[in-house]
Amino acid sequence: MDKYQNIRNNIIDRYSCLVDDEKKFADSINIPLKQSFRVNTLKEKKKTVINKLKEYDSNIKTTKWNDNAHISELNNLGSSLEHFVGQIYIQELTSMIPPLIVKDLIKDIKIIDCCAAPGSKTTQIAAMMENKGHIIANDARHARLKSLRGNLDRLGVTNTSVTLRDFKSFPNTSADLYFVDAPCSSEGTIRKKNAVARTWKERDYLRFNKLQNGLLSKACEMAPSGSTIVYSTCTFSPDENEKVVSETLDKYDLKMKTISIENLRSESGITEWNNESYNSEVKKCMRVWPHHNDTDAFFIARMEKY
């Protein structure tokens, strides 16, 4: 038994009550994920890059829900020349979801990525914007800014300013769109090699909840009327997901938006956990379970400020 098996078993035990098919859920948690990536269209056309990569791995597949999400049998595309020159970015499939659910908004606008390092979503958004508009990519940790900067440089992102701040004390800044891709217990990444694998206690979830509440609240406070806020985590934990959104809905004038991605199977947010009920609007949040699309787990909410 490998050293992570206990952690996987804990996750399976804790969340089986929330899933449609316990066996499939448990099985999926125990199968490692393949490497996934997207083409950086700031540098080269998708087709050109995929054709070249197929010389290394003829089995590269594109998902049916995102035409720029590809899966490889190789686990070291990071040592390809395409990676070196910034034509591809290795990224978990679920990590590509937040920009996709606001595809309708992403054009020449102003965006704040509140917790941006190492820049997976920032670089994805910049490519969708074709380097137009403006992004502020913020992170609180100096050590992680290096990887953020390195990725912006490698991918050739020119429309982004990098700031180093605890977002809770970020000066009020008006924007059209805010991404709060919050620090979390990261349980949902357990299928990934080198995942943050540890067992969390109830009080850890509540500690994350407090931090996430602070970050999302700050975005809601500074967001002008009509702007959009996207909250996401890579954890199963309702304390870090629906509970955070529910508490935020109770504090600010927000309208929840229903979200869906064509051909991606997802479920609604849950309204009860640990004998606690949440604001019924959290049903509009999206939960992505590992066994439905062969991915990590993910949680996401889209809100509009009144």
Next chain:
Amino acid sequence: MKQLEEVKKNLLLEYCLERFGINPEIWEGYIWYSGSKNKIYLANTLELERIIPESKGICIFRLDKSPKPTTNFLQLFGRYITRNYVELDNENTKKYCRGEDLILENNKSIIPGFLLMTNKNRFLGCGHWNGKILKNQLPKSKFCKINFL
């Protein structure tokens, strides 16, 4: 970071045109900044109020006595470069990516100075040709063992 003085900007525009044949029209819409350690940045970002960013856009030059283009710059704008680029074979590409200097065959026509290194339309980065040897200009952080090319 502050906006780059017009004189220095014009010097760099001229260098890009003279050395690499880059059409100055492509710079429309960008703002040029100077940062610490003589670094020049290129960005199309907003001026922020009440917060000083760590960086804007990408670092494209070091401007000491003469301009030195960065690898980020050559990788991004390689497609506009029409002269002073060198196509490497796969063996030399691997060496280049590992950070090694290179001996170039057929080097008679290469004009000393900074060069863009390419491999089949993939823009690798910067090298410096002194007439004898190609000095690798990759930053250490980019050194990499390439398995697929």
